[in-house]
Amino acid sequence: MSDVPPAVPHDLRSGSDSRTLRDALGCFGTGVTVVTTLDRDDAPVGLTANSFTSVSLDPELLLVCLNRKSTQLPWFARAEAFAVNVLHIGQLEVAQRFATPDVDRFDGTDWEAWSTGVPMLTDSLANFECAKFAEYDGGDHLILLGRVIRVRFDADLDPLLYYRGRYRELHFD
Known part of the structure; x- marks a missing residue:
């Protein structure tokens, strides 16, 4: 007889439905971004948006995916x-405001314009000013590929994270 307690069964789930897929994708922690442009x-x-990644260093390309249900989408589709x-972790309120429909998302948000005129949130962890390089159909999302024109970042800040449907912070021992 062993003194080792029985193993607790893992909550392993599988399936081919969209809810199971969404929950599984939520196991991948991501950063949180605000994607900006100008209207007409x-x-x-x-x-x-949290679907953001680097694509290439030569040329300098990045990718972001935008939900087609967003009322803001037409401006991104036509934007150059x-x-x-x-x-960063101090910008949870900004993330929530820019995810809320029918509010003035820029009210109380400090921003500046660089060479293209698009809004750059001034106190962010990092900013990437991009020229649209390409766009692709991504099902229920629009995939934007941007050529990076200019970048700025603050190496002393920690990122705001999104994991399993909630905003999170890094925790180190």
Whole structure:
């Protein structure tokens, strides 16, 4: 007889439905970004997105995926430039505001314009000013590929993370 307690069964799930896929994808922690551009009147528009990745260093390309249900999407589809603003742990409120429909997302948000005129959130962990390089159909998302024009970052800040449907912070021992 062993003194080792029986193993606790793992909660392993599998399936081919969209809910199971979404839950499995939620196991991959991501950073949180606010993607910005200008509308037809050159007013700032933006939305929260966590589907963001580097693509190439030569040429300098990045990718962001935007939900087709977003009311902001038409401005990104017609834009020649956009910005990806990577948020730090002190910007949870910004992430939530830019994810909320029917609010003035730029109210109380400090931003500046660089060479393309698109909004760059001034206190972000990192900012990437991009010229649109290509766009692709990604099913329920629009995939934007951007050529990086300019970048700025603060190496002393920690990222705001998104994991299993919740915002998170890094924790080190």
